[in-house]
Amino acid sequence: MKLFTIGDSISQGFRSLAAARTDQSYSTLIARVLRADPYRYPSWPHGGLPVDLELLMRRLESRYGSDIGGFEWTTVLQTINGVLDEAEDYYERGEGNEHRPYPSDDRFWHNTAFWGATVADAWQVTPAVCKQSILAAKNNQDEFLGPPNAAFYRTALKVLNPQLDPALDGISQLGWLEQHAQDKNEGVENLLLWLGANNALETVLRLRIQQTPNNPSNRPYRLGYFERKAFGWNLWHPNDFAEEYEQLLSEVERIMARNTQKNWRVFVGTVPEVTIAPVAKGVGETFKIDGSTYYKYYTYFPFEEEFALTTKYQLTTQEALHVDRCIHQYNDTIKSLVKAANARAGQQRFFVVDLCKALHDIAWKRNDGQPQYQYPSYFDFIYPKVDSKYYHADETGRLRQGGLASLDGVHPTAIGQGLIAWEILKVMRAAGVQVHGVPINPDALDWRAIFAGDSLYSSPIRIMKELYQHPRLAEMLVKLFDAWLE
Template identity: 35%
Template sequence: MRKSLTADMLDAKTPQDVNVQTEARKPASDPTLGIPVSVNRTGTPRHRLVSLGDSLTHGFQSGAICKTQLSYPALIARELGWFEALRFPTYGGPGDGLPLNLENLARSLEAQFGDTINWYEYPPLLAFLRNYLDQIEDYWERGEGTHLPATEGINHNLAVYGWDLRNTLSRNAEICQAILDQNPPRDNLLRQIVEHHNERAALRVLNSARDAAGNALSPVQAAAALGAEGTQETPNQGDGIETLIVLIGANNALGSILTFRVNWTDEGYDDMAVNDRYTVWRPIHFQAELDQLVAEVRKIRARHVIWGTVPHVTIAPFARGVATKVRDGSRYFPYYTLPWISDRDFDPKRHPHLTCPQIRAIDSAIDQYNDSITAAVRQARLEGQDWYLFETAGLLDRLASRRYLEDPTARPEWWEEVGGQYELPAALQALSPVPDSRFFLSNETGRIRGGLFSLDGVHPTTIGYGILAQELINVMQLAGVRFYQADGVTERQGRVNIDFARLLELDTLMAKPPSLVARAIDQVGWLDTRFRLFSGMMMASY
């Protein structure tokens, strides 16, 4: 039986429109929501796959946008036999990505100092780090990274890390370029991070997204332009896009986890010039933004549209639950703090943190976001549009190690009804240890734990993206999408499965884990506990 709310479960600053619950929302088990739709399959859409979203769709990993050829849209396109036609941005540079690829940094440190960094090596370590960061900063702010590569047409992957619903509706390349023009880079000796890295990354996504007059388009406008190109048989008529994936909304709550501050939206929530002050959107404000996005997506000529729910961002191991659960059967810990601060060292008076009631309120707000997304899909299907619901939230819930898998008493009433613990592909289950959602750790013996989240504790590893791709492929096959061999001609029969053995070889964190991650985390934790060095830097950089 569902438990009742008690006073200690509530945070006094939570707005009244947040419907705080004791149990997570039950994910939908049927992407069609039980509503049949007759699909007009006349003609061959010019674009087989287009995606709107944020970092999860863009391909962010270990602190950087990198390896975009292994983003989930790219993995799906490969299975479609359409990878060579897929247009997506790429990012390289001396640090392999933007703004800071933690895996590349870990391997560079390992090459320079071995698998252990001793205290007497700190002076050369600091010199090494300054030079390493300086090269990355110079490349993107003054060097080759400032030159945008030529793109033959609008990109198919239109996601940009860090963007929320309003950005997807309104932000474009001209806005991003104007911000860069108004803020010329400065060589900051103390804060050597690429300035305005988000705008620089976004330009590679959207610079080619323009109308016939050269006017810049937002991501949703760019998708509409691709849809308007029509079918191969009838240009400018029919569905120009076969499958459109919309997976957006995590950044309407993720700021609370990254900053360990809960600032609910108020006036100006829809103003891109000022809404960065907020870290969680109130459900009424999310609904207002979603209504506008849904209206724009309805205009896009896409044969099938898949809407993803918003994952419970509080499950990401970047925000680590401290000590033991607040009570038997609870899914929550009393405090959540940075992953390198141990239970023994944690001090709520000194360290950034969120409380159990705050985490519950964030999760409850996300559940309301997802109710709104579900309602939009339901209404579209009732009106004959072939929209589907992809349960990103349910998928992450079923992979949540510390919240549910290690504590069966905390599992919601619907747990077994939706399939229980997510069954990993056989190639992943054969690994030791089996990959899980805990913070990634490795040493000279190999991976110690984790494996589904990359080194930033928020974004998936390559195999994690493979799981997303597989589940979306399942929805696409339900929609009747045809998959082909690499030649794009020979149709594949039966269930289409991602080759996880291949992905394991491509996932460098899994294939060759950096040997100093565990020791580095210990050293970062020691320094942060005493001097609040790294947590202070993290808070200042958000």
């Protein structure tokens, strides 16, 4: 097996708040450059889980054009509910429900990433856990403005056990890695390992911090899965993260040491600064701290400082800085653990891909509108240009800003996924990965196809201006977003 992936939402191809386009994820792009055939992954009908914001916005556009008129506002919620109902019907009661095997005969996927995964979920989330959680959330009635219930577990179930084989109900992401590594006919040649963002991401999704307690006798990963989830933590204390990640890397090291593929490599991604995500809009006074620009408050896009002051939706400068400093410590831990693993192996088997730095350098506001990132040469003369700001297109269908982050303001577009692939491929080339005896070439990415396949870029959404010019739609979506996170 040339390539195997363990990760979370970005690795899965999650975008615009849904697991939808694994075919456009960075790992799939890398598999094509590697000529890893087969490289199997699931697809997600009806926009995927939990809610496809792009599908929702395009439905609004198809009904109302680029403007929502006065009386039409009375029908907007019904239009939104129609999109949600289609997904709810399919994933709760239709062909995509928890009792129907995936329609192909695939027993496993080469990409085992699923959205929402924390570090410990790599071994704690199994199909059995998913089935238990889906059963507990069971509700066969339509919910107005509600996405499919237990959406996280429905996604993870079909990733980890697509044929719903009871014999595989105890298998996790690490369990699949072990099965493939010990396969006498293949083994695993290259492993992409990128986890840790969800140990901090909800701080910007919910705009509040619930930090783990840093209790040496009771680290979060030592708790049972459901016990750990009940606490509602969304930011791991660096010491809690360190022990959890050490457990992850120790298991990967153990599994890969028994790999039947002797010339194996593991590529480990660092944790991005979640506060640079455009969903968390910086408002108010700015401050230069640790060489980066921070804002007085962070609130949901597209609102301004007054919204942050008059609602619960805010993080302060100090809170955002605290989250970032925790993440910087996470990454110091990852680099230290990788170094120790290579020392034990007596050679370099693990390679750090510093995606935190790459995404920091891309960030528009964090760099005072002067991003330091060096894009591939293909980007030199593209028009319209892309950047990391929140997506916006005008009523004529012209892209005004953004293009790297999808409509949830967190996850990358197809173009953003391409840049992540490019960063990883550069490290793979330096690590000596070859394709048919030739060093792997990061510039083998088909950027023309990536841009053409990015629907937000190639077919901008004209109704986006309603989010900018009229707060009514934005406020409506924020309330729904808040409810969907509960």
